[in-house]
Amino acid sequence: MAWKVFIDGEAGTTGLQIRERLEGRRDVEILSLPPAERKDLGARKAAVLEADVAILCLPDAAAEELVGALPEGQGRVIDASTAFRVAPGWVYGFAEMAPEVRQALSGAVRVSNPGCYPTGGIALLKPMVDTGLIASDAGVHVIGLSGYSGGGKALIAEYEGGTAPAAFQYGTGQRHKHVPELMTYSGLSTRPIFSPTVGNFERGMIVQVPLHLAPGSGLAAAQAALEAAYADSRFVTVLPRPEGEIRVDPCRLNGTNALELQVLGDESSGNAVLVAVLDNLGKGASGAAVQNMNIMLGLDEAEGLV
Numbered sequence: 001m002a003w004k005v006f007i008d009g010e011a012g013t014t015g016l017q018i019r020e021r022l023e024g025r026r027d028v029e030i031l032s033l034p035p036a037e038r039k040d041l042g043a044r045k046a047a048v049l050e051a052d053v054a055i056l057c058l059p060d061a062a063a064e065e066l067v068g069a070l071p072e073g074q075g076r077v078i079d080a081s082t083a084f085r086v087a088p089g090w091v092y093g094f095a096e097m098a099p100e101v102r103q104a105l106s107g108a109v110r111v112s113n114p115g116c117y118p119t120g121g122i123a124l125l126k127p128m129v130d131t132g133l134i135a136s137d138a139g140v141h142v143i144g145l146s147g148y149s150g151g152g153k154a155l156i157a158e159y160e161g162g163t164a165p166a167a168f169q170y171g172t173g174q175r176h177k178h179v180p181e182l183m184t185y186s187g188l189s190t191r192p193i194f195s196p197t198v199g200n201f202e203r204g205m206i207v208q209v210p211l212h213l214a215p216g217s218g219l220a221a222a223q224a225a226l227e228a229a230y231a232d233s234r235f236v237t238v239l240p241r242p243e244g245e246i247r248v249d250p251c252r253l254n255g256t257n258a259l260e261l262q263v264l265g266d267e268s269s270g271n272a273v274l275v276a277v278l279d280n281l282g283k284g285a286s287g288a289a290v291q292n293m294n295i296m297l298g299l300d301e302a303e304g305l306v
């Protein structure tokens, strides 16, 4: 028997990627709507209710409208938008964030898929807060670098049309949509400063957290905290601290569901930069959505396919 999966917004950037990841699978049947019904609320609602799991790859407002139309507790949904990431009653689908998340996911009806930058930021920050290496009320800085596909079809068109600059910093008003989830799941009570930049490359991402740690021991402690948090993780890897200078390539995990974490810096001064590398369309979006779908359907064995 194949599980029925409906991808709402399957023609968009994230939807297409999920479709590609699922197309070769014999344990999954993709439910699709005819083009004329692609934006018909009634048809989409019926497809969600027919499916074993529906993955919403829509703008926030369209996701809110569809979820609002579903009967309470019916239609298992993974929402890729920002709409429900800190909403009560939703499971935040970052399976590696804490041991209890995987179990919550397996029975969940409403799952929000994490944002791309928060996936890297929370992965780095939560173990620091949990172990007391960062006080929960500390003011932290998070710096992001993303490929342009993170901006969806509109930004892709600007870059492919040659009208966008080589790179641009944005989120300059400190109102970026990712800050609430970053703060909530990292366990920070002070709103972090988040400064993202997008560059002229399609996909790939670096998230950096600069920190002043204890001189002489802080970097080793940060390394130990990350290693302990992700010891049993299949998709999150803590890399060894490098010897000397390195170059961090945002694109090195493209096409995968991997997330790599690393502690960089100088032990003698305690000046550190924690770094996460991921594919914004992989672990930052479609990979995580398929991983969550697998856990919800009890297909953990198939996780290697994401």
Ligand SMILES: NC(=O)C1=CN([C@@H]2O[C@H](COP(=O)(O)OP(=O)(O)OC[C@H]3O[C@@H](n4cnc5c(N)ncnc54)[C@H](OP(=O)(O)O)[C@@H]3O)[C@@H](O)[C@H]2O)C=CC1
Residues within 6 Å of the ligand: 008, 009, 010, 011, 012, 013, 014, 015, 038, 039, 040, 056, 057, 058, 059, 060, 062, 080, 081, 082, 114, 115, 116, 149, 150, 151, 152, 153, 154, 280, 281, 284, 285
């Ligand atoms: N790109 C990324 O890296 C990531 C994106 N996300 C999130 O995923 C969601 C989708 O983003 P992304 O794929 O980039 O966006 P896109 O703009 O590439 O795709 C959105 C898709 O939704 C469709 N759509 C819009 N309104 C409706 C509606 N009312 N009913 C049905 N379909 C509709 C669009 O149709 P049409 O083709 O006609 O425009 C389009 O195909 C967003 O909420 C985004 O925040 C999450 C993680 C990362």
Ligand SMILES: CC(=O)N[C@@H](CCC(=O)OP(=O)(O)O)C(=O)O
Residues within 6 Å of the ligand: 080, 081, 082, 114, 115, 116, 117, 146, 147, 148, 149, 150, 151, 152, 155, 177, 178, 196, 198, 284, 285
């Ligand atoms: C480069 C770029 O514009 N990136 C988007 C984030 C990517 C994304 O869509 O984030 P979600 O995971 O929340 O959907 C932005 O900064 O708004």
